[in-house]
Amino acid sequence: MARGFPLLGVWLGCCLCAAAAPPLSYTVIDSQAQNPGLFTQGLEIAGDRLYASSGLYGKSWIAAYKLESGTVVRTQRLPRSLFAEGLTLLQNRLYLLTWKAGRTLVFDPDDFTVLNTFHYTGEGWGLTHDGTHLIMSNGSEQLVWRDPATFEPVRRLRILHGERPRHQLNELEYADGFIWANVWQQDTILKIHPTDGQVVAEADLSRLRRKTVTPDHNNVLNGIAYDPQRQAFWVTGKLWPKRYLVQFTERAPAANPPRQPPAALKPD
Numbered sequence: 674m675a676r677g678f679p680l681l682g683v684w685l686g687c688c689l690c691a692a693a694a695p696p697l698s699y700t701v702i703d704s705q706a707q708n709p710g711l712f713t714q715g716l717e718i719a720g721d722r723l724y725a726s727s728g729l730y731g732k733s734w735i736a737a738y739k740l741e742s743g744t745v746v747r748t749q750r751l752p753r754s755l756f757a758e759g760l761t762l763l764q765n766r767l768y769l770l771t772w773k774a775g776r777t778l779v780f781d782p783d784d785f786t787v788l789n790t791f792h793y794t795g796e797g798w799g800l801t802h803d804g805t806h807l808i809m810s811n812g813s814e815q816l817v818w819r820d821p822a823t824f825e826p827v828r829r830l831r832i833l834h835g836e837r838p839r840h841q842l843n844e845l846e847y848a849d850g851f852i853w854a855n856v857w858q859q860d861t862i863l864k865i866h867p868t869d870g871q872v873v874a875e876a877d878l879s880r881l882r883r884k885t886v887t888p889d890h891n892n893v894l895n896g897i898a899y900d901p902q903r904q905a906f907w908v909t910g911k912l913w914p915k916r917y918l919v920q921f922t923e924r925a926p927a928a929n930p931p932r933q934p935p936a937a938l939k940p941d
Contacts, residue, residue, distance in 0.1 A: 694834055696924045697864065697876035702905060703918035705743040711736075712911045715760035715769070715800060715844060716896035719782065722746065723898065723907065726757040726769055733757035735769060735785065740900070749785040751778075759800035759844055761807065763821050768807060770797030777824055791824035799845035799854065803867065808852065810845055814838035816852070816870075832865055834872040839863060846906070848899035853906070860894045862908070864921075876921055878908065885913050 707725075715726040723738045733751040738744060751757055756772035766788065767780040773796055779789040799810040806818040806827060818828035832839045832854070841857040851873070852865040860879035863872050878894055886892045896909040900918065909916035 694863075694872045695874045697862075697874050697921045698924045699876055699878065699881075699919040699921050701881070701917050701919050702903070704915050706914060707743065707909065707916050709912060709914040711909075711913070712891075713844075713896040713909050713913070714758045716846075716898040716907060716909065716916075717761050717767075718898045718900055718907070719762040722782070724760060724762065724767060724782070725896070726760045728757045728772070728911075730754070730756050735760065735767075735780070737782070737785075747785060749780075758797045759810070761800045761802050761845075763802040763804075763807065766821070768800060768821070770800050770809065772796055772798075793819075793824060798857075799843050801845040801847045801852065803847050808845060808847065808867075810842040810854065812841055812843070812857065814840045814842065816842065816845075830867070830870045832863070832870045832872065839872055844895050844897055846897045846899055848901075848906070853897055853899075855895050855897060857895075858890070858893055862894075862897060862921075874921075874923060881908075881917060881919075882910060885915055886910065 711725060712728045714728040717724040718740060721740050723740045726735045727733060731753040733755055734748055736748040737746040739746060755774055758770035758772050760767060760769040762782055767782040769778045775792050777791040778787055781788055796811045798812045801808050807821050809817045809819055814832050816830050817826050819826055832842060842854045843857045844855040846853040852867050854863045854865060860877060860882050862876045864874040866873050882888060882894055892910055892912040894910045898907045900907055905918050905920045907916050907918050
């Protein structure tokens with residue numbers, strides 16, 4: 674029997690590592706029409722404005738909208754050589770990643786004047802902040818914290834589900850003390866603990882995507898921004914004609930049926 678305990682421990686450990694993260698259910702509480710040509714790369718809320726970035730070479734742009742109505746306030750096209758990616762607003766500066774150019778553009782959020790440009794190695798995907806540092810994804814399982822004054826890395830963190838890395842992290846949001854991440858080519862949003870990188874819950878929004886668009890490889894779920902006034906998240910996707918305001922709640926685990934005692938043996 675003693676030799677069986679290590680095997681039992683390994684088996685239990687594997688089961689725990691493979692267990693699914695607790696699921697999040699969601700409720701749609703509002704929606705807004707949006708430009709169906711928006712190839713959503715980043716979504717951000719600051720005050721009464723919603724900012725969005727749209728990707729693709731030769732077609733990239735950023736825009737500011739009135740949060741309450743969705744009315745366009747301002748747009749700015751990017752040079753044809755740049756593919757816009759995630760964006761976030763910190764310390765009254767709007768930071769925009771580019772996919773493969775290794776450049777971060779810093780804009781004045783009011784008039785979209787370019788204030789600065791930073792350079793980095795590798796690809797840029799998603800961007801958010803924790804109030805002090807920028808947090809960046811690059812399509813891998815790793816997130817990088819960066820100094821907003823220099824864009825130099827100050828911390829790196831692997832994102833794990835148990836012991837399994839979660840790759841292709843895309844658009845990001847920081848809210849309620851957690852990082853929320855889209856996953857490229859999946860209808861999934863992950864809720865991530867920023868200290869240890871563990872996925873603590875995840876939401877499946879495939880029904881919302883099917884309701885909005887005919888699924889293909891382009892119009893994937895991408896874009897998440899927390900609305901502090903309404904305590905909910907705006908979510909959308911690439912080439913979606915709508916964005917949705919949703920509230921996430923943890924789904925209660927299914928109750929196990931009561932165990933029945935074994936049937937008594939019928940006497941002969």
